[in-house]
Amino acid sequence: MLEEQIKNAINKLSESGDADLCEELIRTQGVKSPAFAQAAFKAGIFYPAILYQDASPEIRDKLIDLLENEKADQLKLADSPYYSQLSADDIIRRKVDRCLDALAMIGDDTVVEYFQKWETTPKAWRKLLNIGPLEYAADVGGWCIEDGKRKSLFFEECYALEKSENATPEDNVYGKTASEKCPSCGSSYVNMLVLDGRDERLSFLGINGKIKIKYCESCLPWTESVFCRYTEDGESTIIQQEGGENRFFEDEELNNRAPFVLSKKMVPKSYCADDGLHDCAIGGRPDFIYGAGYITCPECGKRMMHLAQLGMEFIGYGTHYIQICRDCKIVTATYQQT
Numbered sequence: 001m002l003e004e005q006i007k008n009a010i011n012k013l014s015e016s017g018d019a020d021l022c023e024e025l026i027r028t029q030g031v032k033s034p035a036f037a038q039a040a041f042k043a044g045i046f047y048p049a050i051l052y053q054d055a056s057p058e059i060r061d062k063l064i065d066l067l068e069n070e071k072a073d074q075l076k077l078a079d080s081p082y083y084s085q086l087s088a089d090d091i092i093r094r095k096v097d098r099c100l101d102a103l104a105m106i107g108d109d110t111v112v113e114y115f116q117k118w119e120t121t122p123k124a125w126r127k128l129l130n131i132g133p134l135e136y137a138a139d140v141g142g143w144c145i146e147d148g149k150r151k152s153l154f155f156e157e158c159y160a161l162e163k164s165e166n167a168t169p170e171d172n173v174y175g176k177t178a179s180e181k182c183p184s185c186g187s188s189y190v191n192m193l194v195l196d197g198r199d200e201r202l203s204f205l206g207i208n209g210k211i212k213i214k215y216c217e218s219c220l221p222w223t224e225s226v227f228c229r230y231t232e233d234g235e236s237t238i239i240q241q242e243g244g245e246n247r248f249f250e251d252e253e254l255n256n257r258a259p260f261v262l263s264k265k266m267v268p269k270s271y272c273a274d275d276g277l278h279d280c281a282i283g284g285r286p287d288f289i290y291g292a293g294y295i296t297c298p299e300c301g302k303r304m305m306h307l308a309q310l311g312m313e314f315i316g317y318g319t320h321y322i323q324i325c326r327d328c329k330i331v332t333a334t335y336q337q338t
């Protein structure tokens with residue numbers, strides 16, 4: 001049955017360039033197959049980059065060869081009427097960009113080695129780009145180099161957030177108003193996530209207690225990010241939130257949102273998509289609406305790890321991305337929308 005689904009999905013990708021079924025299998029069923037990347041590469045499809053998550057070394061090496069040997073112009077891209085309007089440089093830029101997206105997503109030791117090499121000894125194509133390979137690594141692949149080693153910026157474990165009619169405040173997740181008011185806009189702060197690291201499902205977080213992630217939801221869309229310091233006994237203090245404009249949510253509106261709880265079972269690490277269907281989870285790989293999603297910790301300067309994605313289904317508009325630095329006990333939230 002699953003075999004059949006995979007075959008159908010790949011046929012659809014190859015014949016019409018439509019990757020939706022492949023993406024669905026990767027995200028919701030956790031199918032790991034190098035066949036997705038193989039078919040996508042052959043058809044010149046590079047979006048979504050998640051198609052390349054489990055690419056074979058053969059596809060990886062083909063992509064590396066194109067960049068290492070300045071042959072990116074040879075990459076096949078699926079036809080788009082838009083390309084006729086692009087200059088030759090723009091087309092090569094696009095091809096280099098697609099190669100780097102796919103390689104960042106693969107992100108294995110060989111890719112790490114080449115990305116570091118291309119940073120220190122840039123190739124000719126680097127001049128076409130605004131950002132270097134290691135920015136692709138973080139934005140697309142979810143990894144960075146820290147102290148000379150590859151570090152993943154997301155947890156492999158992932159639990160979906162599901163609507164629940166009868167959730168209680170003890171059921172981990174979330175998000176009713178706190179007693180304090182935001183000094184900028186006057187809305188109540190929201191205890192957006194309350195996570196108990198002692199819950200077996202959340203043991204991967206390595207948090208020995210309960211943490212509360214609190215911020216002003218009204219101001220978030222107007223600011224780049226907010227920071228909140230937590231303790232493991234469930235307290236938290238907002239340490240940095242610029243004021244937004246006077247956009248209120250009434251407390252009643254916030255408190256009337258349907259409660260969400262953690263799914264009983266783990267879901268695939270790439271479960272989250274920004275599709276309004278499965279866009280809410282704790283852990284796993286975030287699906288940023290646009291890149292540059294990982295924030296630097298204001299205390300230690302290291303990249304923070306993705307903790308939660310709260311999409312349309314949860315908050316009703318746009319997406320909140322929550323990241324954590326466990327060393328400094330700081331969380332941050334950012335907002336993106338299409």
Ligand SMILES: [Zn+2]
Pocket residue numbers: 182183184185186187216217218219243244
């Ligand atoms: Zn506010």
Ligand SMILES: [Zn+2]
Pocket residue numbers: 297298299300301302325327328329330
């Ligand atoms: Zn830190």
